[in-house]
Amino acid sequence: MSVPLNDTLLAIADPTRRAILERLSRGEARVSDVAAPFAMSLAAVSKHVAVLERARLLRRRRVGREQLLSLRPGPLDDVTRWIVATRTCWSERLDTLDALLHEAASPSPRRRKERT
Amino acid sequence: MSVPLNDTLLAIADPTRRAILERLSRGEARVSDVAAPFAMSLAAVSKHVAVLERARLLRRRRVGREQLLSLRPGPLDDVTRWIVATRTCWSERLDTLDALLHEAASPSPRRRKERT
């Protein structure tokens, strides 16, 4: 039942939805509450909430005719994991090492317009 | 010179672009190299690279007629920061705390008054 990374990223790659999550990070709220700060229709916010729900980033709890939304940050961990994995795998140090090797190995430096 | 969080998230919210970044995390590569694994035109990949470049997630280094691309993971840190900030602010423990309080404090939890 784990959520595809892409769904998670698509979900948070929108300012409105991030604001919703931030709001929920300060406690439960109804859809209307969450919608209040935005200059858009309730229907639009409802759609955003649906996207976040499909991405398992929030949970709905029906209480009578209202629905209390609460944050479910679990899927965000996969994002963090991807970032960590991508940014630390070889990359940087090896990058600079590579640059050093290139400089050292090439006797004829073409032009040094390159900026680092 | 910092990049808007939204640009960073939009940039990595695409499987092709993530694959490009993963490729670059294993070292520099030319656009053609990066394009090879994909079943799409070079022009399409070139556009993806442009998106990543605008998001400051990679750097281009012109060497003759080729362009060496290398990872620039800096902006990803802002993503991590946002995730940490969002997921740790109140939320979880308070969620469970809230649940506990409801269970413990109200033997007959009819409803919570919130008439606004």
Added chain:
DNA sequence: ATGTTATTCAACCCAAAGGTTAACCATGAG
């Protein structure tokens, strides 16, 4: 000079995303 390689650019196409309004369900209040 001519051609080849590496890459971008321009003009399109199509699908998806984000928004709107209006109609539609539920539930709680009177």
Added chain:
DNA sequence: CTCATGGTTAACCTTTGGGTTGAATAACAT
């Protein structure tokens, strides 16, 4: 029952995003 409240759904519109192809640019090889 009736009505207002809270929210979703449906139909629609417009903008954006990802893809294509074909021509353009730029550097190197011959």
